[in-house]
Amino acid sequence: MKKHVLFTVVLLAAALLGGAGCNGNTSETETPLPVLENAGQVTLAGGRNRIVCRWTGMPQEVASIRLRLGDDGTPHDIPAGDGNGEKELTGIEEGSWPAEVRYVTDDGGIFAGPAPTVTVYGDRYEASLKNRTVTGAYFAGASATVTLGNSCPEGLVGQEFTYVSAVGEPRTRYCEARHDGSKQTVAFDDAGGDISYRCVYRPSEITGDLFYSPAATISNYARVDSPEQTPVVVGYRGIWFSIGQAASEYGPKYSGGLGTYTMKHIPMAVYAPAVGRTYFVYGGAPDTGRKYLQCMIGCYDHKTGLLQKPRVVHDKGIDGVSDPHDDPTVQIDRNGYVWVFVAGRANKRPGIRYRSVNPYDISAFERINESIMAYPQVHYHPERGFFLFFTRYDGVRQLFWQTSEDGVNWTPYRKLASIKEGSESKSGHYQISNICGTKVCTAFNRHINGNVDTRTNIYYVQSEDWGATWTTADGTTVTVPVTERYSNALVRDFQSQGRNCYIKDLNFDAAGRPVILCVTSDNHLTGPDGGVRQWHTFHWTGREWRESLIATSTHCYDSGSLWIEDGAWTVIAPTDAGPQYWGAGGEIVVWRSFDEGGSWVRAQTLTSNSIYNHTYVRRPLGAAEGFYAFWADGSPDARTASHLYFCTAAGDVFRMPYDMTDEWAAPEPVNR
Known part of the structure; x- marks a missing residue:
């Protein structure tokens, strides 16, 4: 006899002793039922007006699973099959149901099972669902960026966006929800108008049924406004400045x-590839005649070919500052927020950090914090955060670094270099840095006894563990701060030759090995007294630093940048003499x-017959073809208006509008 037959006999005896219910049948709820040994597992899950009953490991003698919902519910007998199975019960009213599970054997025996409560979902549940908060929405042309709040309700699995594209085609975009407590940014590159969105919920993984919150509309050109919008100026106007030092018949030092x-x-x-835009900062001025610095930000949309009206992130002029040593730098974090690091020359003017109120949006910024921060060089890795190289004017110019995961909380200052030799009482350095993956790298010179006009030598250090340890290019450990002239970080000893060295850029070859761009001269003087200004690259080949000569120019402060991509190295710089022959800058040439x-060849001449010299050609981070380099012009000999320019990778040059009436405007072609 099977074991469960014995339990059936006990149940029958109890009925003969007067335990019978209505109609002479035994009540399953009034008399304790026997327990079936080795019973399998039964799981109930509620979906949209349905219940899914799933069982595993059910004994062979169980013929069916009897499921009753509520006190007076009609039992559902579900054939148990071969031990594992699933059955859907449909037409179930929405609500929370106490359930009763019984096992019915093939000879009629009834055994106790679990008594769970199962929630069935329906229209009432769906109508109660809330949309995730939209904290920001920004539109420009066919581009749109939507920022969702950091609150992610239980059961939320994603957001569904529907819209009509710029060419009139319907689009649906699904974005999975993140439950990490952070805001979430969704970028669109083909939005033709308003965007409708709703949140998608899945209360049960077993049923997989999806429920949707009521649809809401994100209106085109709607955005979350800051209480204080960043001031807008009328156009792209660069600052004119003279250092006034070392003046001669050929002008000041620069x-x-x-x-x-x-x-x-x-x-x-x-x-920013997510929105197809280049964000750039510069030192601006309200008009030609004023000694007044405004730390500006602008935006170029690669899809439309238009420039947005620039904004004043920080007004230095209001404090009497007209010195472009306080020009800003820019960075974008993994959530699309635009960061602006405003420099502060010397230790008397603090550096200030700003973050955009909305992702990929220059209309409003919030002040985050400030610290001593001259020449800010801010690098970013999406998993590690910010790495900041900077200078402190401590006896006289010393190099430091800091890191931050969020841009708000920063590690203490760490000193990188302070070289003194012999009887020198002061040190000085300028550096140029870059990042390759998680490897942070910097090349720097030294100022003999702190005198900036004696800048010479090239040193190089790198860190592959975010500043925990430092090495040379070949992996040899370097002790920091670097304090010795003949440190193992020394790449090139120009001091022994009596030559100055002005480092301009640092980039990487296809294997991630560093390439340094610099200009050397006999001294810091302007005009022919400064000797021949030579442009060099220093390339770490994996075994040695290889030096090459690119071109010559007429000024120590002629400045350009180095691009390395697709097997080609490109230098864009003012190496041709300009209309102000001995002044800083000149005509822009591509090498x-x-x-x-x-070996190097002259590939293109980008500017010629200019009115003023062009200088300080800058390489955007992740430069896209349509906005490949940018710079400013102005006469070194007298205060003039200063226009801003950019060029494409193909060499087309555009002048940014000095005056703008609309929010977006086209640049002016220069060399077509």
């Missing part, structure tokens, strides 16, 4: 249009090498 000054402000432009700097 002067002219310095909106993209200095090369030690890194980066000054960032391409190119196809053998890793072994």
